[in-house]
Each structure stands twice: as C-alpha cells, then as structure tokens.
Amino acid sequence: MGCAISGLGLAPKKTTEAASEDEAPHLTSEHIHMIKESWKLIQEDIAKVGIIVFVRLFETHPECKDVFFLFRDVEDLERLRTSKELRAHGLRVMSFIEKSVARLDQLERLDSLAVELGRSHYRYSAPPKYYGYVGTEFICAVRPILKDKWTPELEKAWKTLFQYVTQLMRQGYTEEEEEAKRSNTVGSSRERPDKRNTAL
Template sequence: MSIDIELIRRSWSLVEPAAAKVAAHFYGKLFADHPGVRELFPPAMGDQRDRLLGALTRVVLNLEAGPGLVDYLGQLARDHRKYGVRPEHYPAVGACLIAAMRANAAGSWRPEYSEAWAEAYQTIADVMIKAAAQDEAGAPASWIGTVVAHEMRTPEIVVFTVQADYPYPYRAGQYATLQTPHWPKIWRSYSIANAPRADNTLTFHVRVVPGGWVSTALARHLRVGDSLLVGPPRGSLVLERATSPHVVLIAGGTGLAPLKAIVQESVSLPDRPLMDLFHGVRHDADAYDEADLMDLRNRHGRLRVVHAVSHDHYRGETVIDAVERHRVYLDGDVFVCGSTDMVRETTDRLLRMGVSAGRIHTEFSPDTPISVGV
C-alpha cells in the first residue's frame, strides 16, 4: 500500500483547528448532494455529529501499512454492513471529505493534498468494499439477539445473555456493538464475556453510565424475551497474542468481561498457561462476578483470582497496586482491560515495573497497526 502519509498529515494540520467546521461542511454537503444517505445515520446526531468524520480521519491519519491493516479494515467493513452502507456510498463520502477540507483550509489547500487523500481513501475503500462483498455471501449484516437472562448484579452493573439467531463467529476477547430498540441506529461497543458456546449465546457485563443512552437502556429497560441487534465481532484482544506459559490478566470493573472470556477459552487447552486474574473494583459490593470466577478457578486448575478494592478505606488499593503487592512474577504476557484511564495508568506502571511494551496487550495497544479510540 503506497500512501503518502506525511502529505496527508501535513494537510490535515492545516484544517485541524477548524475541525468542527469541516464536520459541518462534510455532513451538510453529504446530505444535500446524496439525500438517501441521511437515513443511514442516527436521527439525532447532536454533539456526536462528527462520529463518522472523526473516526474516518483518525483511520486515515494513523494508517501504517502492517500485517493487521487489512484485517482491521475487513472488520470495519463487515461492521459497516449493519449501517446499510453500499459500495456506491464510498465515492460520495470520499468526495465530500476532500471538499470539506479544501473549503476550510483558508486558501492554503493544494491539489496534491486532494490527490494524496483521494489515493488513501480509495485504497481503504477498495479493501472495505471487497471485504464487505465477501462477507455478504456467508453472514448477516447484523444478528438478532433475544434476551434469555438479565440480572442486575449491583445497582449499576447488569449481566445479561442474548441468544443470536444465526451462528455468531467470534474469538474469546472480542467485542460486539449493540443497538437497542430504545435508541434506533445508535450502536455501542460491549465486550463478550464468554468463550464461544454451542448454543450461540453471548453474555455481556454492562455498567450504567449516568445519563448514558444505551447502557441505561440495557440495564434498566431490557427484559427477558426482548430483542436487540448485535453487530459483527470486532477487536484483537485474543489469547493468541500471548506466547508465554504464564499470563497475567488485569481488569478494571466490567473490563473483566473479555478477560474472563479468554480464561474460559484457555480451560479447554491441554497446555493452558498459568494465569493470574486481578479484578479491580471500587467497593467490595462491586465484585459482581465472584461466584462465576470461583467456579472458573476450580475448572481451570491453573488460575489464581485476586480482587483489589480501591475505595474502601481500610484496604484501598488499585488493581495494579495489588499486582505489585502480591509480587506477581511479570515474566510473560499481560492483558489489561478497563476504562481508558485505568488502561493508561496500569500500562505506565507495568512499563516502569520492567514489562516490555510488546508483552502488554490492550484493545488499542501501540503494537496494533491502527489505534482508533472510537
């Protein structure tokens, strides 16, 4: 893939200060020139109006050809089928993107900038269109998940299970996007908390974000028997990334979900690694999955589970404090999952404790070819 990334980054720095205007121009032109495209987007776009544009520019700006690039774009393309995106939409989006940047560069835009963006966009679009076409032959654009279990484990955390209407091919550690009937066309990402099961059921752990649209609907309004839409699997936080015989898994809150799935998957491996799973919560009462984790520990045989409680005065410690206090031997791979802040702080501490960056695995690791925090 020969993309002049430097020219792209230089030209983007011209328009970045006016990013909000670029977004307004982009959507205005896209919806005026191609009115049919409007219905692909959420009815109320409000503050999030630049969700596609922001993500798209981040993808282009962070492009570095690498072994994972085609895989990442393939996942993105499969995921775009759920929006109703068709091959004929790609030229429209590309043309409006370049027109919006040109119009907001205060007269400094040069033809070679347009050429560089057009080339990068076309290269990406070609990969995505091809991947979507291949996917169409064998998989639905999205799955219908029927809720078969729904349990509030704490006042803020729900654990629920849906049964997908078709086989849902994913790897333990990946995440899915969900859309509830309460918020049409609004998709949010949630990690799948179990290794693949024969009955196509998927379990999710969701914490209610105050004022959050989808998390509130999933926790407070969803009932057994209801349906929701499940987008295709995404993500690269999978056990194959680990090569060592000892794996440490560090979870913050519902960041437990994908790490639990990874541990579950390892149970069936004859040469499963020795595993230390640390689960950080604020209060004792937030340890919402203790019974399941004890059961998993018994079945695994080579798993240790430790809870770290940060906000109870008598023994407050963060999850990475607990790793340090238990003098865990950090000689192998380490998986980290939780909020953005928790992942950043834990990763920094691990690096200071001497773990090499290549051994620290997160959903958006620096070692993955593209990092887009969407």
C-alpha cells in the same frame, strides 16, 4: 453549493469489477507525508469538518439519508447543522480518518481497520455505493480550511487514501455479506432435518 471535485473518481463509478481491481490505489511515501502534514491543520476543526461533510452529503445526495435512521425525515439542513446526533456521527467518521492517518506507516493495520469498518457497515445496512461520496465531501470541506496549502498534489493524496480505504471497506462488506448468506444456508439446512423429525 456544488464542488468541482465530483469528477475526480471518488464517487462510485459503473465499472466492471475486473477494471476496478486493475486500478488499485497505491499510497506513496509522498502521499503519506502530505496527508499527515495537512491532517495536523485539519484536526483543529475536526467537529466542524464532520458536520460540513454530512450536511453536504445529505444536500448533494439526499438518498444517503435512507441509511441514517435519525436523519431520514429531516428536510431542514439548518436543523441538521445544529443536530447533536449528526455532530456525534461526524466526529466518529473523523475519528476513523484520524486512525487511518495514524496507521499510514503500518498499512496492514489500516487494512484491517478499513475491512472491519466495511463489515460493520454491512450490519448497519449501509451499502458500498455510498462510501465514495464521503471522501468527495471531505475534500470539499477541508479545501477552504487549508486555503493556499491545498494543492493538486495534496488533493491527489487524499483522494488516493479515500479510494484505498473505500476499496477495503467494500471488501469487508462483501466478506460479511457472504458469511451471513453462508450462515443462513447452514441454519436453514440444519432446520430441515429437525422439521422432518418432529413430523415423524
């Protein structure tokens, strides 16, 4: 059950950081308009889309289940389709997409939302290598819902949005990771003098 979009650049690539920074995704006003219009139709099936996205994600990239404690050992995809926990998580992700779409006219608000999501993913131990897969599976899930309204231009718009958000999530993840390393370094350097004092 593959999707023809795997080569569209949403899935993580092995490129240098410099190259990926040069190719920063740019959301045009046309992209924003198309995303907003299509979202009106997509949101009618929001719970269904959320489940499809994650069942497909676990089917095409089973290694992603390692990040999800509740689904780690579930091999039966049918059981996943009817899982209340998966439905709830799918709805949370769809809610984030909904918030992203609502902030498309105020990109600074979308930026802070995506960076914060990346930070929280560091705390959940969900590494950036998986982020691009969600966008790919989302596009595969919504294409049949939109039928003839789905166009190459609309696909490009959604792809750009997911690349934009994913880049910011990676930034947030890295910031949180660096802060955690700094606090660990500061914490351990504070402990050393105390140990010397107790030894005296």
